[in-house]
Amino acid sequence: METAELVLKYVRALAWPFVALVLIWCLRRHLAGAVARLSRVDTPAGSLEFAHEAQVTQEVAAELDAEDAGLEVTDDVTEEAQSAPPREEIVEATEEPDPASDQRRREAVRDLAYAKGQLAKLLRAAQDTATPVERALVVSRGWHLVENAVKATWLATREDHAASESDVMDVSNAMKRLERVGISPTAVRLVRYLEHLHGRVARSLIEPNRNAAVQYVRNCHSLVRALTNFLEQSADREPPHPAA
Incomplete structure (x- = not known):
């Protein structure tokens, strides 16, 4: 009798953890989605x-x-430099215009x-x-x-x-x-x-x-x-x- 009561107590003690594990296993995909949503709090x-x-x-x-x-500030300084008197040395441009590049x-x-x-x-x-x-x-x-x-x-x-x-x-x-x-x-x-x-x-x-x-x-x-x-x-x- 005492052995039966002891077994019954063990069954009652283990019943809820077992049920919880079964529920978690069955709902694992839904729980994973919920956790993913919680990881993206606005x-x-x-x-x-x-x-x-x-x-x-x-x-x-x-x-x-x-x-x-x-x-933009640098460009203003460059314009001032360009307005200064030209140097004696003059470099002739040799590159032909490129209409395609301009287009x-x-x-x-x-x-x-x-x-x-x-x-x-x-x-x-x-x-x-x-x-x-x-x-x-x-x-x-x-x-x-x-x-x-x-x-x-x-x-x-x-x-x-x-x-x-x-x-x-x-x-x-x-x-x-x-x-x-x-x-x-x-x-x-x-x-x-x-x-x-x-x-x-x-x-x-x-x-x-x-x-x-x-x-x-x-x-x-x-x-x-x-x-x-x-x-x-x-x-x-x-x-x-x-x-x-």
């Missing part, structure tokens, strides 16, 4: 796991804006102006987004405009005039080539971060909130403005065409 910069990358991207964009502001540059300037206008509209749309799907579309559209701006800039400044658009389908590759011809390494870093964040949104790894979407578009605008300034400065650095 914050002002997007999700908790997204906050650090978003903050770094904002800092890089601010650094790029500061560089552009410094370049590509005009097209790139037009494309960059279009991208800036579209990003201004996109910024207003980002401020009015109400759902994660709308914000994901804003990020996707911003990255698409950045892609087009980078490709247009490279096609306008490439040294190999025989190259085609198929040579710059990869944005990272295009930015590396642009860095070789003088674009700021900060701009290259910003493109890398923008591409990374867009990839995470496209794969549904995060759902940025409204502030994150707005900041993403602003960072895209900083990049396009830097590309525009680079294109203008590269045109100023070209050797003068010989007089007719």
Whole structure:
């Protein structure tokens, strides 16, 4: 009798842990999904796991804006230097004008102006987004405009005039080539971060909130403005065409 009671007590003691283990096993997929959702708690910069990358991207964009502001001051100094009395030594320009290059540059300037206008509209749309799907579309559209701006800039400044658009389908590759011809390494870093964040949104790894979407578009605008300034400065650095 005492043995039976002892066994009964053991059964009662082990019953609930056994039932709990069975329930956890049966609901393991649902529990895994719940834990994954908890690991992406929303914050002002997007999700908790997204906050650090978003903050770094904002800092890089601010650094790029500061560089552009410094370049504008440098341009003023350069204009003063150009207005000084000319030296006795005169170097004759021997490079022939390239109509195709000029045409590509005009097209790139037009494309960059279009991208800036579209990003201004996109910024207003980002401020009015109400759902994660709308914000994901804003990020996707911003990255698409950045892609087009980078490709247009490279096609306008490439040294190999025989190259085609198929040579710059990869944005990272295009930015590396642009860095070789003088674009700021900060701009290259910003493109890398923008591409990374867009990839995470496209794969549904995060759902940025409204502030994150707005900041993403602003960072895209900083990049396009830097590309525009680079294109203008590269045109100023070209050797003068010989007089007719």
